[in-house]
Amino acid sequence: MAFTKHVLFVFLTYWLVLQITTSFLEAAPEASLIKSLPGFNGTFPSKHYSGYVTLDTKPAKNLFYYFIESERNPTKDPVVLWLNGGPGCSSFDGFVYEHGPFNFEKGKNEGDLPILHLNPFSWSKVSNIIYLDSPSGVGFSYPKLETGDLQTANDTHAFLLKWFKLYPEFQPNQFYITGESYAGIYIPTLIDAIDKGKEVGVKPGINLKGYMIGNGVCDDYYDGDNAFVPFAHGMGLISESLYKEAYKICRGDFENKDRECQLIIRELYNVTSGLNIYNILEPCYHGNGNSVGAKNMTGLPASFRELGKTNKPLPVRNRMFGRAWPYRAPVRDGLVPTWAQLTDSLKRDRNSVVPCYNDEVATRYLTDKDVRKALHVSPEAEEWIICADPFRYYHNAGSMLPYHKNLTAKGYRTLIYSGDHDMCVPFTGSEAWTASLGLKIVDEWRSWESDSQIAGRQVLPEYKPSESLHFYDSWLQRNKI
Secondary structure: OHHHHHHHHHHHHHHHHHHHHHHHHHOOOHHHEOOOOOOOOOOOOOOEEEEEEEEOOOOOEEEEEEEEOOOOOOOOOOEEEEEOOOOOEOOHHHHHHOOOOEEEEOOOOOOOOOEEEEOOOOHHHOOEEEEEOOOOOOOOOEOOOOEEHHHHHHHHHHHHHHHHHHOHHHOOOOEEEEEEOOHHHHHHHHHHHHHHHHHOOOOOOOOEEEEEEEOOOOOHHHHOHHHHHHHHHHOOOOOHHHHHHHHHHHOOOOOOOOHHHHHHHHHHHHHOOOOOOOOOOOOEEOOOOOEEOHHHOOOOOHHHHHOOOOOOOOOOOOOOOOOOOOOOOOOOOEEOOOHHHHHHHHHHOOOOOOOOOOOHHHHHHHOOHHHHHHOOOOOOOOOOOOEOOOOOEEEOOOOOHHHHHHHHHOOOEEEEEOOOOOOOOOHHHHHHHHHHOOOOOOOOOOOOEEOOEEOOOOOOOOOOHHHHHHHHHHHHOOOOO
């Protein structure tokens, strides 16, 4: 009898494990499963899903997502939400050009669909990751409606609550939010909304652990010329004498609105106008087939020019349209000028050019009718463009400094990182505002290594994909960076 009970116990244990495992595999909505993608002939290394979550608003908002299960261990690896900036730029920017599961090779002939190859440095190697087109009207999400920081945070929170109901097997997983540029506004406001929901017992519970932001917008005092001028000086892009003159005239505050200060700041703009503002070491495509960049800037040491090289197996693009907040347009309260609006104003100014503009690969792929069908895109969604146009978006959340102070005090893990050759949202601004929080330093500044090499430069997936994956995974695993 004892033997029979033992065998029965083993059988029941096996059956329960089998049922739990099967439940995990089958809980996700089968209709959202992506079975194949045009341009890709291989096998997906993990399950991919895409579709819509419809919010209970009037009118209804339909937010589009692309979800990739972790290639390592989807039951234990964290779930990460990725948000691109803009505001109003699609998170397919990150999917196509940065850390998505594929590298996109331009079609062999003009007009051909891009060819997809597996990305050996995809962030889905070590995490379950959601790419969300937010707010409504961005990318494949619809309809296009006027919105702002606080409404976007509430809508994204509502999206997550419904998403975790659709994918209940991922509710126990640790959850993180990450993004770049204007996501420096999206993320703290969203974390705040989730945290308030947890306090009043909103269900399902979200196992939120923290957030990471790359070259993120935070506060107009720190993000603007008070970041740009020290960056340009420190990188050797302006002369010592010009810097000292600007410092004296502006009395150390480069956001000073005095006419004399503004004139000297404009002179600094002119001196650095030939650079790719999103990566000063890379050429800048100007839309006419010509490019200018670090190779033509004699002020940069030769060793700096070498730092722009990438180990990505396919070429990187020549600009960061949806990634970084538009240069020299620090976020102020009220209606935010969009990329499209800034582009129009630049075209009207004969002395200006659209900065580093080139996104043919993503646009060609995501506007293809067969791709839309494979991704379960609604016919009601507009044709995909990387940044919504027209788009009315209001910055109404103020400075992010109070948000960061509150969230870190509540114990949420926070990682603020910067590519050190981004002149659009320079690391100098990030250093200044993080220092202003007055947090205790527990680990002094130091370089960090990846693959036995010093790897503290340009930690951005597009240019340094291997180092970026190492950086990302180390932080998620709570290993020392």
